[in-house]
Amino acid sequence: MSQALHTSSTGINVGQSQINVIAHNVANVNTVAYKTANMTFETLYSNNLSYGSAATKDGGGTNPKQIGLGVKISGITRNFDAGTFVSTGRDLDTMISGTGFYVVRDSGGHQYFTRDGVFNVDSAGNLVTQNGMKVVGAKSVYSNSGSDKTVKIPKNMLAKIEGDPNIASVKLEDLNNASITSGKVSVDLIDGSGNVTNVLVDIPGADDTVSTIVNNFNSALGAYGISFSASNGTISYTNGGAYTMEFSSTGTTSNFLAETGLGASTTSNLLNEVVTLEDMINYNDPKAISLKSTGIDQNGILVATYNDGSVLTQYVDDAQSLQWKYTTPEGVTITGNDVTATGSSIANSNFALELATMVNQEGLISLNNNLWDWGPDVGEIYYGIAGEMAFGSIESGGYEESNVDIATELSSMIMAQRMIQMNSRVFSTASQVMQQLAYLGQQ
Numbered sequence: 001m002s003q004a005l006h007t008s009s010t011g012i013n014v015g016q017s018q019i020n021v022i023a024h025n026v027a028n029v030n031t032v033a034y035k036t037a038n039m040t041f042e043t044l045y046s047n048n049l050s051y052g053s054a055a056t057k058d059g060g061g062t063n064p065k066q067i068g069l070g071v072k073i074s075g076i077t078r079n080f081d082a083g084t085f086v087s088t089g090r091d092l093d094t095m096i097s098g099t100g101f102y103v104v105r106d107s108g109g110h111q112y113f114t115r116d117g118v119f120n121v122d123s124a125g126n127l128v129t130q131n132g133m134k135v136v137g138a139k140s141v142y143s144n145s146g147s148d149k150t151v152k153i154p155k156n157m158l159a160k161i162e163g164d165p166n167i168a169s170v171k172l173e174d175l176n177n178a179s180i181t182s183g184k185v186s187v188d189l190i191d192g193s194g195n196v197t198n199v200l201v202d203i204p205g206a207d208d209t210v211s212t213i214v215n216n217f218n219s220a221l222g223a224y225g226i227s228f229s230a231s232n233g234t235i236s237y238t239n240g241g242a243y244t245m246e247f248s249s250t251g252t253t254s255n256f257l258a259e260t261g262l263g264a265s266t267t268s269n270l271l272n273e274v275v276t277l278e279d280m281i282n283y284n285d286p287k288a289i290s291l292k293s294t295g296i297d298q299n300g301i302l303v304a305t306y307n308d309g310s311v312l313t314q315y316v317d318d319a320q321s322l323q324w325k326y327t328t329p330e331g332v333t334i335t336g337n338d339v340t341a342t343g344s345s346i347a348n349s350n351f352a353l354e355l356a357t358m359v360n361q362e363g364l365i366s367l368n369n370n371l372w373d374w375g376p377d378v379g380e381i382y383y384g385i386a387g388e389m390a391f392g393s394i395e396s397g398g399y400e401e402s403n404v405d406i407a408t409e410l411s412s413m414i415m416a417q418r419m420i421q422m423n424s425r426v427f428s429t430a431s432q433v434m435q436q437l438a439y440l441g442q443q
Contacts, residue, residue: 003047003069004430010070011423014041017073018416025404026413032370033095033115034402035078036409042074078362083401091295092119092127095400098392100355101372103136103146103383104129111136111146113356116370118399121294125345127151127302127353131369137350138300141320142384149350153304154312155291156280157346161328163233164272164338168214173206175271176332180206183254189224189243197224197243203254210235210271213256221245233274235260236267275326275334277312279343300353300386300394314351316388322352355391356383 021039028034046066055061085095094117096102101113112133119135122128127135127150139147164170172180182205189197201220204212210230217228217237225241239245247257256262261269280288289306297303303313309329317323317336324339341347358364359379364372374381386394 002430002434003067005427005434007068007070008423008426008430010044010072012420012427014039014071014073015416015420015423018419019413021076022409022413022416025409026406029402029404029406031402032118033083033400034370034404035080035115035366036402036404037076037078039076040074041071043068044070044072078364078366079403080361081403083403085395085398086401087398089397091293091396092121093117093397093399094119094296094300095395095398096355096386096392097395099357100386100391101357101361103354103356104133104371105136105150106133112367112371112373113364114370114372115400117394119296121153125153125155125291125349127153129369133369136354138322138352138354138383138385139350140384141316141322142382142389144380144382146356146381146383147350147354149348151302151351151353152345152349153291153294153302153351154277154279154343154346154349156283157289157306157343158278158280158285158287159289159310159326159328160276160278160287161273161334162276163231163270164274165232167233167235167272168211168230169209170272171207171209172204172213174335175210176273176334178259178271179255180259181255182206183256184251185254185256186248186251187221188246188248189221189226190246191243198248198251199224200251203256233270233272234268235262235271237262238266272338273328273332273334274338274340275328276340276342277324277326277346279345296353296394296396298387298393298395300355302351302353304351312351316385320388322385352385353394354383355386356381357390358382 018039021037025036046068049065049067052064053062082097096115096117101115102117103111104114105111116129118130119127120130129135134150136147137149137151139149180203183203184200185203187199187201189199199220202216214228214230214235224243226237226239226243226245228235228237247263260271282288289308289310291304292307293305295303299316301314303311305311311327313325314322315325323336324341326334326339358381360377363375363377363379365375367373384391386392
């Protein structure tokens with residue numbers, strides 16, 4: 001009878017453990033991005049009274065006789081299904097829609113993983129979690145090693161904008177605020193006697209460079225003493241001959257003139273600009289700009305809007321590299337190598353949130369503060385940014401809700417309660433039988 005006591009006690013113990021797991025799930029029903037824990041059971045080994053025997057020519061076989069010795073915890077797994085989106089209207093509240101974890105690090109440099117996307121900006125411009133951990137910034141679009149940079153936003157800066165002296169080598173499609181289509185431009189050449197000679201100049205497609213346009217003009221008009229050149233972000237021409245030149249709308253099928261503003265003046269509008277971003281030292285500098293607001297796009301890249309209306313962010317180029325993108329207050333977009341960050345707080349800034357995914361996310365170790373740490377069965381970890389490779393996209397303006405299903409938890413709690421009650425009944429019965437045997441022994 002003592003074995004029945006031990007067997008029923010195993011049922012009581014695991015039932016209590018299951019209630020503890022359920023209690024933790026229910027307690028975290030409103031915790032940001034909490035992942036439900038589920039407990040499963042398996043039998044303990046059995047006491048073999050007989051292993052059975054095989055059938056013989058003259059007799060049949062027998063099956064084994066076994067008495068089970070109870071139950072134990074098989075495992076406690078995590079349900080990593082995404083919770084629903086909870087809208088807050090706050091720009092720095094985010095949710096990963098799909099695969100991935102944010103990467104954060106403490107003051108000692110140790111990195112953790114989290115699905116909690118409720119972020120703040122501290123006094124130094126660092127993007128941080130609610131408990132002050134810095135958010136790690138991606139070093140590349142996809143990598144098998146983590147980054148040592150954190151996300152930082154320059155709160156004050158200077159933006160020096162100039163024309164790009166290398167405009168001749170720039171493709172038409174890359175010109176800021178210009179979308180030049182192919183076609184022909186009509187030019188009227190007028191000599192001293194008023195005679196008009198019309199010349200059509202071919203304008204190439206968007207894949208060609210500004211130097212191609214300049215060469216086409218020079219080929220068509222060079223004989224008339226008119227020469228074109230490109231420098232300092234503009235296209236200009238020089239009339240050194242006996243002819244005056246007028247651009248004519250007749251025969252013009254390209255939007256080249258409208259896009260460049262090239263007309264009566266000898267110099268076009270600024271077509272290609274470069275910007276140098278520097279730390280703001282003198283707060284009285286009229287060109288100084290300060291941070292107004294910060295948002296996060298679907299790739300987990302910060303979008304910083306400044307008080308003059310300019311916007312600083314990053315983007316992924318065709319080579320899958322992260323590049324700067326600066327938009328002037330006038331709406332001119334400057335990208336890639338045309339953006340130079342020289343200030344220490346800007347050069348060291350990183351706007352792309354790093355995400356991580358792993359071979360076995362259930363191997364992660366759950367910690368406090370909505371954090372997960374590496375575990376020995378996690379396997380290889382991959383890093384990147386949202387919306388690229390296998391990573392989910394970012395939804396901003398809200399956070400991920402806990403995936404706890406209250407109905408399921410309460411049903412499981414009732415089953416665990418009944419399990420304890422029934423095993424307690426067995427325990428009580430076995431105890432009564434032992435008590436009766438003890439009483440008989442006193443007769």
